């Protein structure tokens with residue numbers, strides 16, 4: 001937050017909001033520059049303890065000072081949450097982290113077309129997230145810069161030019177951490193089956209994922225080439241990859257992500273009716 005001193009309001013102060021608030025505070029934003037509406041007392045107490053922010057239990061005139069409003073409630077409660085916010089924030093830029101809800105519905109519910117939709121992921125909690133962003137036509141270059149300043153505090157980001165591509169981002173990186181955890185579970189289970197302790201197997205699995213990811217990020221080679229470098233002809237990796245191919249794991253994985261994309265689209269259809 002360098003060149004300006006914006007005021008940011010969060011509607012919903014749960015996991016995703018906390019990940020972003022943590023990033024903003026680490027970058028030097030003051031708690032006084034942040035307003036949070038959070039009706040759940042226990043979550044509000046956590047915001048006070050972690051960040052020194054006293055959340056409002058309900059929307060009110062204090063929201064009018066926000067130049068940016070970040071929507072971080074569950075999609076199911078959005079329209080109910082939006083009604084009391086709208087009268088105070090029509091002049092603000094709005095950023096939604098909610099899965100599924102499309103910009104046409106958001107614009108209608110918040111009373112302005114200055115809306116950016118994004119899809120972050122949970123590694124944002126440790127500053128290593130990646131977020132896909134989509135801007136409505138009324139969003140200005142300065143608006144985009146403000147959004148980038150905020151999202152950068154949680155990790156990487158990229159803009160997509162078509163809103164439907166956010167469904168692909170959701171299927172890939174939004175839900176993606178769960179796929180990695182699923183693999184970690186399977187690798188740990190297999191390691192335990194081979195006689196390692198659960199702790200040993202889990203440490204090996206996590207370090208392998210982060211190490212291989214760092215290697216891929218640092219390398220100009222394709223993942224295919226990196227994989228081939230691990231795979232000696234007739235060796236152990238060859239045996240494992242052949243077994244994965246014989247079981248159709250890659251095709252199943254593609255199918256799983258397609259199911260996530262379809263579900264993202266369905267959520268948009270469902271909440272668009274509200």
Ligand SMILES: NC(=O)C1=CN([C@@H]2O[C@H](COP(=O)(O)OP(=O)(O)OC[C@H]3O[C@@H](n4cnc5c(N)ncnc54)[C@H](O)[C@@H]3O)[C@@H](O)[C@H]2O)C=CC1
Nearest residue numbers: 012013014015016040043072073074075081097098099120
């Ligand atoms: N968890 C994930 O991996 C990802 C989640 N998202 C999206 O982020 C959004 C928030 O998710 P989480 O932070 O995980 O949920 P969460 O349940 O931790 O946070 C939502 C918060 O909204 C509060 N709330 C409920 N009704 C409200 C109202 N009327 N006004 C203001 N606040 C209200 C709740 O008390 C809760 O603290 C969801 O829309 C989800 O689709 C997006 C990307 C990834």
Ligand SMILES: O=C(O)[C@@H]1CCC=N1
Nearest residue numbers: 099170173174175176
């Ligand atoms: O599973 C979900 O619907 C949300 C969106 C991306 C991650 N979690």
